Amino acid sequence: MYSNIKNVQILVALLKKHGIRHLVLSPGARNIPIVHSVENDNFFQCYSVVDERSAAFFAIGISLETNEPVAVSCTSSTASCNYLSGLTEAYYRHIPIVAITADRDPYYIDQMESLLIKQQNMYQDIMKKSVQLPIVNNAEDFWYCERLVNEALLELDHHGKGPVHINIPTVGNHYLYDCKVLPEVRKMERLIQGTQNTAWMEKSRVINAKSRILIFWGENIHASSECEASLAAFAKCHNCVIIKEHMGNISLDKSLNPALIINAMSVEEFDQYGPDLIISTGGDVVSGTKAILTNWKGKCEHWLIDESGKVTDIFRKLTTIFECSPKYFFDYFSKDSGQKPDDNSYSNLWTRALGDACLPEVPFSNAFAIKSLMEKVPANSNLHLSILNSVRLAQYFQLDPDVKVFSNLGAFGIDGCMSTFLGQASISKNLNFLIIGDLSFFYDMNSIWIKHIKSNVRILLLNNYGAAEFHFGYGKEILPEINDYTAAEHFRSAKQWVEDNQFTYLSAHNINDIHNCLDAFCKPDAARPMILEVFTDKESDGRTAHILADYNKQENLKDISKKMIKSVIGKQNVEKIKNIIRKKTD
The missing domain is CATH 3.40.50.1220 (TPP-binding domain)
Structure with missing residues (x-):
């Protein structure tokens, strides 16, 4: 029988999947769920060593003889400190030891809870990998715990061998051992x-x-x-x-x-x-x-x-x-x-x-501005997409295959999108386009005065006076005061700032304005860098984003098909066909 504590079950199951069969066990209360789970499983070869200082070195000896990784397990608090010298030896001799330190509930650290010290990362300078397992209460916790154990065990022999540390809070009933079968776990x-x-x-x-x-x-x-x-x-x-x-x-x-x-x-x-x-x-x-x-x-x-x-x-x-x-x-x-x-x-x-998928007719919006520009971007240009709406909406529209596309997807933050773009454009010999929302633009507006900016820069600034992203995700129906702080509503234009920094400034308030601006905006021989500021409405932009996301849902496509049939053969003929089908069915 295995412990009913889920993170213990996951740990034991993955030790088996990774073939780690030798365990050196030291006595204590916190690691009873681990000890009792492995001592009755014939897969494991267990060894009892009371002194944790000796236990770590004892494990080294077993590993030297078997050429296999060996696990050591102890209770919480100062017991875990006693592994330090043995694990240091293992680190510098490249010996794969799994240090499993049982722990109490981390919520109570520094709250005068007995036998509870800061065990997470306590061996960080002599470990190839250290992980802190979660207390598993749901499927998300299960996945996270499973992943962390796999990460630690995979590191035992990754680019050289060495020790890893798994700190596991054994929170739950230490007296329940009625789990007959370990959970199905995914070995990586x-x-x-x-x-x-x-x-x-x-x-x-x-x-x-x-x-x-x-x-x-x-x-x-x-x-x-x-x-x-x-x-x-x-x-x-x-x-x-x-x-x-x-x-x-x-x-x-x-x-x-x-x-x-x-x-x-x-x-x-x-x-x-x-x-x-x-x-x-x-x-x-x-x-x-x-x-x-x-x-x-x-x-x-x-x-x-x-x-x-x-x-x-x-x-x-x-x-x-x-x-x-x-x-x-x-x-x-x-x-x-x-x-x-x-x-x-x-x-x-x-x-x-x-x-079979198709695009709806896109009304005047930030999506329309993006679509119109992407249809015009010349081959061999660079296109940078700022975060959230800009990068998401751009995926719906076609682009010349010889255009290179970039976005700060690493951390996916609001800061630095324009600075990254301008850095690349300063070196590039091609036209460089940026699609950016107003909040991202103003957040990074100081980059506009960098002296290395060249005439190959084209910035499409989508100004809907705030964050349309939250009107797409929430809207006034859910958050009536959304514009006050969440969408950070404002009423500012970039015109004065960009003109002060020697940019050619263009603006658009409707579809005709966009069409009238884009030819000049996309020409490669401009004397100065250019910004096209398109003014739209947050709520309309949010609705348009929903239309694009939902347009090709199956139920919508059925409605579209019905409308197309009616438009081709006429509404009255549709009803006649339906009556004929009913009679044949009857």
């Missing part, structure tokens, strides 16, 4: 380029058996033509679907930007499009793809290509991290693809869905 593994040949070969067999492979190509700044060719060859070998946004910066014919359909799709509707394998690489995305894959409960695993080998469980389905370049991955699994049948049914499914 890491495969490194040029090593573990048998493991790579096994993955070839796995991938050859998959029929619905979805490649998730995230933000990528400098994808080489060679890498694109490798990706194309891999996708052809395995009949893949390639999902990417504008920031992916690849121009493969079969790559798809899913924004038009994915934001309108329910998790249930996604079932017919769901993959059995996700392969991801690159940075973040802003469309609903990430959310729907995270919430989708279909049977699927996720392989991550990451040159650092970092654990990034973006869809909560991660099983394997490939520590290599994308080109190496795609080349390797193309050459060993076997005789996979040429079945494009999965890619055709996605292509049809996007082919």
Whole structure:
């Protein structure tokens, strides 16, 4: 029987999955749930060492003889301090020891709670990895705890061996041990380029058996033509679907930007499009793809290509991290693809869905301004997208494939979007465009007076006198006072400031104004940098964003189809056809 405390169950289950079978146990109250869970499981070989100072060194000896990682477990407070000298030895001799320190509820630190000291990161200078496990009360906690244990255990032999630390608050009933079966946990593994040949070969067999492979190509700044060719060859070998946004910066014919359909799709509707394998690489995305894959409960695993080998469980389905370049991955699994049948049914499914999707007529709004500019941006330009609405709305509209697209998606903050753009433009020989909202612009407005700004700068400033983002997410119906502080309403223009800094200033208040400005705005031979300030309304912008997100929902498409049929054959004929069908059915 195992402890009923969930984080203990997860820890024990993952120790088993990772093959860590030797445990050196020291007595105490806090770690009873761990000790009792492992001592009755025949998988584990347990050793009793009372003195924690000796226990850590004893574990080193076992590891030296077995060439395996060894775990040590102790109770809370000063007992955990006694591991220090042994773990220091393990660190400098590169010996894989898992230090499991039981703990009390972290809420009570520094509240005169007995046997409670600051154990988190107490060995930080002599650890390859330290994690603090959560108290598990729900599915979110379960995923987080599972991920942290995997991260720690994967680091035992990552670029050299050494100790890791898992601090675990054993909060719950220490007397309940009626859990007969450990929970199903997801083991993560890491495969490194040029090593573990048998493991790579096994993955070839796995991938050859998959029929619905979805490649998730995230933000990528400098994808080489060679890498694109490798990706194309891999996708052809395995009949893949390639999902990417504008920031992916690849121009493969079969790559798809899913924004038009994915934001309108329910998790249930996604079932017919769901993959059995996700392969991801690159940075973040802003469309609903990430959310729907995270919430989708279909049977699927996720392989991550990451040159650092970092654990990034973006869809909560991660099983394997490939520590290599994308080109190496795609080349390797193309050459060993076997005789996979040429079945494009999965890619055709996605292509049809996007082919059936359509855009509504976009009214005058920040979305209309973005759409109009993206249709005009010349090839070989750079386009920067600021945060939230600017970057999200841009995904709905077409762009010349030879335009490179950038966005500060790393921390995704309001500060520095314009400074980043101006830094790149100061070096670039091409035209450089920025789409930015008013709050982001004014937040970073000091960057406008940087003396290195050149005439290749074009800034589309979307000024709706506040944050339309919150009118999209909430609106006055939920927050009647939304404009006071949340949307930070203001009534200012950038005109005086940008003209003082020698920019050519253009403005637009309607559709005709935008059309009249864009030709001059997009010409490469301007004498000075330019700003086009488009004035719109926050509430209208929020409504337009909702229309774009919801337009291709299945129920909406049915209504659109009905309207199209009526417009072609007439309302009266529709009723006649319905009556004929009813009679035949009766």
